[in-house]
Amino acid sequence: MWINSWSVNWTARVQIILTISKLVALGLIIILGMMALAQGHNENFQNAFNSSSVTLDKIPLAFYSGMFAYSGWFYMNFFTEEVINAERNIPLAIISSIVIITILYLLVNVAYYTVLTADEVMASGAVAVTFAERTLKSFSSVIQILVSLSCLGAITGGLFSASRVFFVASRENQWPTIFSMIHIRHHTPLPAVILIYPLVILMIFIGDLYGLLNLNSFPRWLFMGFVTFGLIRHRYKQPDLHRPFKVPMIIPGLFSALCLFIVATSLYSDPLSTGISCALTLSGVPVYYLMINRYQGPAWCRKALHLFTVKLQILMEVVAQEIVTY
Structure with missing residues (x-):
């Protein structure tokens, strides 16, 4: 969260580094899987498309899991204002990323099922780690570190993009005014970023x-x-x-x-x-x-909300976006 609160530029740079670590992890898994496949380990692909155990009531939930893995594309739309030449770069980024991720995920799954059975994949808490323990043996910690960095990248990107939803909703008078403000020096939507933090903690405890x-x-x-x-x-x-x-x-x-x-x-x-x-x-x-309808509420309520907003502004050093921009 502290990267997202401190600097937009540093958040982008860290995100690039974490994305590279994800690509390195995927590339390493693909190479190891293709090596095993080249050695003739294709027994796990026998009857790979047998649908006898598929039940219709589980298909929607399978789609949820599958679409979650490919859902990063729509986060681009959350920070359109911060993208240079958005008319060109957003469609280009979405199309290229979907093509690249589809190819990589397909090859990674081939690698997984070359080394692991379907039951082993389902029983694993972290398939990449189980795969690494089977193929890299004592060097499996390399994959564990890369997977951890990949998860950190996903969380950082999610915080960066989701906070913009609260930021814009507040600017459209659909959230308290404080969430439409940005830090006077760092120019980040600090209140909106902080709002995400308790939600993330709640999800972790679930x-x-x-x-x-x-x-x-x-x-x-x-x-x-x-x-x-x-x-x-x-x-x-x-x-x-x-x-x-x-x-x-x-x-x-x-x-x-x-x-x-x-x-x-x-x-x-x-x-x-x-x-x-x-x-x-x-x-x-x-x-x-x-x-x-908050502006049509009781006077005491509007006054209390205004006072609370001013106190939070002083505490977090945030002001309306127009003041910083102009």
């Missing part, structure tokens, strides 16, 4: 990775489907509006339908986690209306 993944995936893909559908409607309602880049309508149409279908079927697959997630999502509706 402990159940797959339950947490299902809990998080329901609102994510629900709103992804709604937003994409809204963009389609917006394009038909205002066809002459300038748009930096376009895609064929069939792509967002299929994407929106897939998101909403998976969300709907996940309520049957895991009613507990998705039900809790749905309830938490709906609990935001009254909060939203309270924030929208």
